[in-house]
Amino acid sequence: MMQPWLLLAILPFTQAARVIQSNDDGWAEINIRTFYEALTDAGHDVVLSAPAENQSGRGSSDAAPGVVDSDGCEFSSCAGGSPPTGSNSSDPRLNYVNSFPVTSIKAGIDTTAPKFFDGAKPEIALTGPNVGSNVAIQVPFSGTVGAAVYAAKNAGIPSIAFSGSTGEQTAWNKPTPLYSQIYADLALNITSTVLASGMPYLPASAWLNVNFPAVSSTKCNTVNQFKFILTRIYSGVFSPKDVTWCGTDRLPTELSVVTREGCYVTISMGDADDKTDINDERQTQILTKLKPILSCLP
Ligand SMILES: *[C@@H]1O[C@H](CO)[C@@H](O)[C@H](O)[C@H]1NC(C)=O
Numbered sequence: 001m002m003q004p005w006l007l008l009a010i011l012p013f014t015q016a017a018r019v020i021q022s023n024d025d026g027w028a029e030i031n032i033r034t035f036y037e038a039l040t041d042a043g044h045d046v047v048l049s050a051p052a053e054n055q056s057g058r059g060s061s062d063a064a065p066g067v068v069d070s071d072g073c074e075f076s077s078c079a080g081g082s083p084p085t086g087s088n089s090s091d092p093r094l095n096y097v098n099s100f101p102v103t104s105i106k107a108g109i110d111t112t113a114p115k116f117f118d119g120a121k122p123e124i125a126l127t128g129p130n131v132g133s134n135v136a137i138q139v140p141f142s143g144t145v146g147a148a149v150y151a152a153k154n155a156g157i158p159s160i161a162f163s164g165s166t167g168e169q170t171a172w173n174k175p176t177p178l179y180s181q182i183y184a185d186l187a188l189n190i191t192s193t194v195l196a197s198g199m200p201y202l203p204a205s206a207w208l209n210v211n212f213p214a215v216s217s218t219k220c221n222t223v224n225q226f227k228f229i230l231t232r233i234y235s236g237v238f239s240p241k242d243v244t245w246c247g248t249d250r251l252p253t254e255l256s257v258v259t260r261e262g263c264y265v266t267i268s269m270g271d272a273d274d275k276t277d278i279n280d281e282r283q284t285q286i287l288t289k290l291k292p293i294l295s296c297l298p
């Protein structure tokens with residue numbers, strides 16, 4: 001029989017973290033479930049707490065959850081008339097909250113996750129991957145961003161909002177589309193990079209806004225084709241200089257990069273105080289953390 005120490009030595013190095021997941025497309029949408037599988041397979045301790053229904057575009061709204069209507073949860077993932085909150089009967093880590101994205105992540109952080117984490121709170125909050133990009137002026141309206149910002153600002157938990165330009169809202173029990181798997185793998189890569197950089201995983205009140213470009217059967221269809229680019233949410237014309245990176249002190253906007261020919265993933269440094277860019281020395285701290293995976297545009 002193999003010695004336990006030998007097994008430890010051959011396992012890939014993983015930093016198991018307590019993770020809370022949410023989104024705005026709903027708890028039964030395939031992107032969040034594919035990411036849940038990827039995070040769990042990577043050894044993380046994950047609890048998912050997301051809206052019972054599609055709550056796309058609800059920003060930072062928050063209201064007490066109500067009884068599920070007679071149609072049931074999205075994609076018939078729970079029965080009509082189900083209680084305001086509930087979980088999958090065979091996997092209690094999968095939870096719905098019949099309200100807004102912020103309400104659902106709040107319930108996850110305050111009530112559900114501590115039951116699985118021996119009373120401790122999550123160490124990182126991951127939202128999405130959202131179906132559709134969240135760049136520039138879309139950012140303040142996004143529930144996926146709203147939930148991430150709530151975690152960073154109100155709960156003091158570093159957070160990352162992920163969004164992908166390809167796909168439509170798809171039930172969890174359909175075959176996994178290629179884009180969904182690629183977005184989950186890329187999101188795991190960024191998450192692992194942030195965790196490997198050590199605590200604090202992100203500076204105070206910081207969150208990352210990540211956008212994945214289009215995936216098709218012929219283009220950007222394997223993870224190793226993607227490059228990670230450090231960007232801004234807004235152009236920053238009136239902001240102080242950015243951290244010097246890739247030979248300039250003004251980062252490109254996520255909109256200019258995500259629409260560019262090629263397979264570029266944008267990572268913007270968000271300030272949870274107002275959902276705009278971080279414009280201070282926290283940029284340098286985040287750059288140091290992400291450097292192992294970042295590229296420069298050609
Ligand atoms: C989800 O909600 C958004 C915003 O109201 C809407 O644009 C979208 O079509 C909805 N998706 C589905 C599958 O109904």
Ligand SMILES: *[C@@H]1O[C@H](CO)[C@@H](O)[C@H](O)[C@H]1NC(C)=O
Pocket residue numbers: 028077078088089090091094172173
């Ligand atoms: C609940 O979890 C089981 C086991 O993972 C799965 O087969 C089933 O599809 C899930 N249902 C929902 C609505 O999540």
Ligand SMILES: *[C@@H]1O[C@H](CO)[C@@H](O)[C@H](O)[C@H]1NC(C)=O
Pocket residue numbers: 189224226227228292293294
């Ligand atoms: C993460 O992405 C970087 C940059 O593309 C790549 O070099 C690295 O191998 C990836 N790591 C994993 C674990 O996929």
